[in-house]
Amino acid sequence: MSVEEFRRALGAWLDRHDLSPGTDHSLDAQVAQLARVRRELWAADWMRHGWPDAVGGLGGPSVLRAVLGEQVASRDLAEPGLWSMVEVLVPTLIDYAPPALAAELVPRLLSGEEQWCQGFSEPGSGSDLASLSTRAVPRGDDWVVTGQKVWTSLAQYAARCVLLARTGGPGHGGISAFFVDMDSPGITVRPLRTMHGVDEFAEVFFDDVRVPAGRLLGSPGDGWRLAMDLLPHERSTCFWHRVAHLYSRLDRLLADGCEPDADALGAVWLDLHSVRCRSAATQRALADGGRLGPETSVDKILLAGAEQRLFDTARGLLPGSVELAPDGTWRTEYLYSRAATIYGGTAEIQRNIVARRLLDLGKE
Amino acid sequence: MDAAERALLEDALRKSLTTCGPEAEPGSALAELGWAEMLAAEPDTAIPLVFRLLGETGAQAPVLNDVVLLAAGRPLGGTPPLPYAGGAWVRWARGDGVPTGPLDPGLPLRHAEPGDLPAPALAAGRQALGWWLLGVGRAMLTLAREHVLDREQFGRPLASFQALRHRLAETYVALEAAEAVLVAAAAPETDRSAGENTEAPDSADALDHTGALLAKAAAGRAALTAARHCQQALGGIGFTAEHALHRHIKRALVLDGLLGSTRELTREAGRLLLRETRAPRLVDL
Numbered sequence: 178m179s180v181e182e183f184r185r186a187l188g189a190w191l192d193r194h195d196l197s198p199g200t201d202h203s204l205d206a207q208v209a210q211l212a213r214v215r216r217e218l219w220a221a222d223w224m225r226h227g228w229p230d231a232v233g234g235l236g237g238p239s240v241l242r243a244v245l246g247e248q249v250a251s252r253d254l255a256e257p258g259l260w261s262m263v264e265v266l267v268p269t270l271i272d273y274a275p276p277a278l279a280a281e282l283v284p285r286l287l288s289g290e291e292q293w294c295q296g297f298s299e300p301g302s303g304s305d306l307a308s309l310s311t312r313a314v315p316r317g318d319d320w321v322v323t324g325q326k327v328w329t330s331l332a333q334y335a336a337r338c339v340l341l342a343r344t345g346g347p348g349h350g351g352i353s354a355f356f357v358d359m360d361s362p363g364i365t366v367r368p369l370r371t372m373h374g375v376d377e378f379a380e381v382f383f384d385d386v387r388v389p390a391g392r393l394l395g396s397p398g399d400g401w402r403l404a405m406d407l408l409p410h411e412r413s414t415c416f417w418h419r420v421a422h423l424y425s426r427l428d429r430l431l432a433d434g435c436e437p438d439a440d441a442l443g444a445v446w447l448d449l450h451s452v453r454c455r456s457a458a459t460q461r462a463l464a465d466g467g468r469l470g471p472e473t474s475v476d477k478i479l480l481a482g483a484e485q486r487l488f489d490t491a492r493g494l495l496p497g498s499v500e501l502a503p504d505g506t507w508r509t510e511y512l513y514s515r516a517a518t519i520y521g522g523t524a525e526i527q528r529n530i531v532a533r534r535l536l537d538l539g540k541e
Numbered sequence: 542m543d544a545a546e547r548a549l550l551e552d553a554l555r556k557s558l559t560t561c562g563p564e565a566e567p568g569s570a571l572a573e574l575g576w577a578e579m580l581a582a583e584p585d586t587a588i589p590l591v592f593r594l595l596g597e598t599g600a601q602a603p604v605l606n607d608v609v610l611l612a613a614g615r616p617l618g619g620t621p622p623l624p625y626a627g628g629a630w631v632r633w634a635r636g637d638g639v640p641t642g643p644l645d646p647g648l649p650l651r652h653a654e655p656g657d658l659p660a661p662a663l664a665a666g667r668q669a670l671g672w673w674l675l676g677v678g679r680a681m682l683t684l685a686r687e688h689v690l691d692r693e694q695f696g697r698p699l700a701s702f703q704a705l706r707h708r709l710a711e712t713y714v715a716l717e718a719a720e721a722v723l724v725a726a727a728a729p730e731t732d733r734s735a736g737e738n739t740e741a742p743d744s745a746d747a748l749d750h751t752g753a754l755l756a757k758a759a760a761g762r763a764a765l766t767a768a769r770h771c772q773q774a775l776g777g778i779g780f781t782a783e784h785a786l787h788r789h790i791k792r793a794l795v796l797d798g799l800l801g802s803t804r805e806l807t808r809e810a811g812r813l814l815l816r817e818t819r820a821p822r823l824v825d826l
Contacts, residue, residue, distance in 0.1 A: 443811030532706035
């Protein structure tokens with residue numbers, strides 16, 4: 178099926194099958210909606226396109242997943258950040274898990290049966306992720322994990338966690354990755370209260386948690402490589418979804434009768450158009466077999482900038498929409514956009530990468 | 542033209558543009574390399590390549606006239622009136638006459654009576670100028686990068702200071718974004734036919750021109766960003782007329798105003814949004 182055929186057929190199917198969310202905007206309802214949309218799209222096979230046969234997919238290029246996510250975002254069926262988590266988790270499992278494990282469990286995620294999470298950041302290791310101190314030590318046939326993670330999205334709903342922990346010495350080389358069942362004894366999840374009022378992030382505490390040897394992802398010491406391999410996934414398909422979401426919010430800004438400030442609106446569109454063009458080029462490079470590396474920091478910088486400009490402009494041109502409106506739509510998303518230059522590698526870290534790796538300016 | 546042929550051509554063009562000096566008129570050099578034939582046969586290759594190289598080398602040639610005339614379906618070789626920022630009109634003089642220009646003496650722009658430029662000609666000209674501005678921006682970034690790597694203060698290279706690294710990173714990102722927008726503007730047909738839009742042909746046509754409008758705005762913005770950050774990174778030397786930077790800055794400023802400034806084009810894009818009450822998605826996967 179060509180991309181265009183897929184887009185048309187999917188669009189027609191979604192026109193006939195209304196998967197719109199209800200009026201409940203609580204996180205519980207959002208997560209239930211996310212599962213529902215996945216379940217329906219899996220049952221109708223849309224969710225299987227672009228994933229390999231080995232994990233229950235129908236094959237085809239990954240760009241089909243970008244098109245699916247764009248439709249989901251454009252139609253507001255699910256929050257794009259939550260929707261896109263599969264784009265990071267599934268390729269990681271395919272590349273690093275024992276094949277039987279991936280074949281057994283990936284379909285549960287894709288079909289909406291389970292949520293998974295990703296345990297990377299720690300209280301003492303944010304931008305400096307490689308300094309993480311959660312430890313995994315071998316005991317018999319198992320590993321025993323002790324430590325604390327933070328900013329773990331949807332941990333309170335998750336059945337599994339892709340976890341980074343230290344199994345060796347300091348630095349990148351001492352980090353390994355595990356696939357941990359969240360119902361293992363010794364795991365405690367505490368949702369974090371955030372400024373936008375949606376408690377989608379959590380702290381996760383690991384207290385002598387036993388993880389079977391078969392749940393090691395890759396070999397001991399592969400954790401950093403796994404984390405780096407995951408970035409291109411996050412910054413190709415996921416970004417396309419987010420850009421689609423931001424376009425839908427620019428449409429909403431225009432539809433909500435904003436002040437007709439052509440300069441400000443034009444600047445927002447220019448930003449969105451720029452990141453959309455860049456993201457399309459990135460996905461062409463990926464489809465042509467290219468390996469994505471530090472150049473995706475450019476996409477990340479553009480996306481974060483576009484997102485904040487959009488919501489800053491919305492706040493300016495719809496006065497009171499953030500501060501006074503009883504309807505919290507703009508308020509929540511404006512506040513969430515403040516994090517765009519922080520999560521997934523801060524704006525400063527991205528600029529460091531551009532300077533070091535793309536401009537070849539040497540060390541600081 | 543395959544990739545190897547393109548690389549050869551780029552090499553030949555770069556050499557001839559570099560040797561003719563910043564204020565010389567390399568129109569004849571381009572003519573020798575077959576500019577008119579290239580433009581007619583492969584405009585999608587010729588325009589990005591030649592205009593980007595004009596920017597990177599600091600050379601100038603009256604080739605914008607040809608791009609505009611070709612798109613307008615008029616004979617090449619003339620000097621059509623071109624709109625400039627603020628409602629002014631200019632002509633880009635040809636020939637060996639003394640180059641003039643109050644800000645950039647290398648660009649022979651003369652005031653002209655208002656004329657009319659068909660929309661496709663305006664769009665083609667904007668894309669060409671976008672590539673030129675991109676090249677100017679890259680030239681500035683190259684100069685600034687060399688400077689921060691070479692010059693030491695406080696016993697270390699300027700390139701080791703994060704404040705400067707981030708300025709140059711910002712410049713690089715703006716230029717990369719502009720290039721992506723320019724590439725997308727050059728191939729609107731395939732992208733648009735892939736979309737689910739079923740707009741009438743003339744509406745699609747209008748959007749085609751919007752791609753070019755946004756491309757020039759993105760390139761102008763990137764060049765102005767480059768000018769600001771690179772001049773700061775170069776410090777005092779970048780303010781002198783002994784260093785090459787000032788010529789690129791002046792060129793960026795003059796080219797930014799031609800066929801609509803970044804500010805004007807951005808405003809025009811905003812007006813289009815207000816008319817449509819929806820943001821067109823001009824590119825698709």
